[in-house]
Amino acid sequence: xxxxxxxxxxxxxxxxxxxxxxxxxxxxxxxxxxxxxxxxxxxxxxxxxxxxxxxxxxxxxxxxxxxxxxxxxxxxxxxxxxxxxxxxxxxxxxxxxxxxxxxxxxxxxxxxxxxxxxxxxxxxxxxxxxxxxxxxxxxxx
Amino acid sequence: xxxxxxxxxxxxxxxxxxxxxxxxxxxxxxxxxxxxxxxxxxxxxxxxxxxxxxxxxxxxxxxxxxxxxxxxxxxxxxxxxxxxxxxxxxxxxxxxxxxxxxxxxxxxxxxxxxxxxxxxxxxxxxxxxxx
Numbered sequence: 001x002x003x004x005x006x007x008x009x010x011x012x013x014x015x016x017x018x019x020x021x022x023x024x025x026x027x028x029x030x031x032x033x034x035x036x037x038x039x040x041x042x043x044x045x046x047x048x049x050x051x052x053x054x055x056x057x058x059x060x061x062x063x064x065x066x067x068x069x070x071x072x073x074x075x076x077x078x079x080x081x082x083x084x085x086x087x088x089x090x091x092x093x094x095x096x097x098x099x100x101x102x103x104x105x106x107x108x109x110x111x112x113x114x115x116x117x118x119x120x121x122x123x124x125x126x127x128x129x130x131x132x133x134x135x136x137x138x139x140x141x
Numbered sequence: 142x143x144x145x146x147x148x149x150x151x152x153x154x155x156x157x158x159x160x161x162x163x164x165x166x167x168x169x170x171x172x173x174x175x176x177x178x179x180x181x182x183x184x185x186x187x188x189x190x191x192x193x194x195x196x197x198x199x200x201x202x203x204x205x206x207x208x209x210x211x212x213x214x215x216x217x218x219x220x221x222x223x224x225x226x227x228x229x230x231x232x233x234x235x236x237x238x239x240x241x242x243x244x245x246x247x248x249x250x251x252x253x254x255x256x257x258x259x260x261x262x263x264x265x266x267x268x269x270x271x272x
Contacts, residue, residue: 054197068155068241070236072165074168074169077166077228081223
């Protein structure tokens with residue numbers, strides 16, 4: 001019994017000595033990883049709570065699938081950037097309803113003018129309206 | 142499990158779609174500059190974007206769609222605004238940008254760092270469109 005007790009005592013001292021020597025760096029890395037985990041959890045929580053308050057958070061991503069697949073006419077976009085303002089100015093001047101006062105085309109001119117104002121930055125539509133003005137209002141450009 | 146696989150495939154599809162849009166824009170801009178239709182060469186690229194313009198579909202660190210004047214004639218401020226307004230008025234394009242994770246439209250000149258910014262969520266009209 002005495003030997004057993006002695007053995008236990010020596011074992012515990014050996015373990016404590018071992019833990020004093022070896023587990024100190026282990027403790028450091030353990031606490032560092034715990035701190036990292038806490039930071040990551042905090043960031044994830046903040047991100048998720050922020051997303052709930054953002055615009056379109058009530059929408060499902062599948063609802064936007066059609067928008068994703070829309071084909072954009074980049075040539076028209078470039079033409080709109082470079083040429084639409086000039087074309088709009090020309091069209092709005094020539095198709096202005098004031099030029100058609102007391103004529104049978106006055107209502108048509110008003111309609112075309114409204115469409116020109118609505119699509120003033122869309123080159124493709126302005127070209128179509130120009131052709132319509134040539135045919136229906138007999139305007140020469 | 143399959144749901145996660147589909148999600149990952151969607152993510153890659155979305156990324157390729159984003160780069161395709163930027164590539165198409167740059168190609169069209171280059172073509173119009175070479176043809177002489179445009180006085181300034183424009184280039185689109187992906188930037189961080191403005192944090193206050195973020196929405197639920199915003200991409201992390203990639204929410205900005207920047208159009209930059211590269212070379213040719215320098216652009217005046219009203220021209221930068223006009224470029225931005227043309228993009229913002231194109232509703233299908235704005236919806237596509239929003240759905241692909243962009244939240245900010247930036248238009249910059251080739252000199253300095255100043256430019257104009259638009260929040261795409263204000264021009265997408267997505268909620269009303271779907272309802």
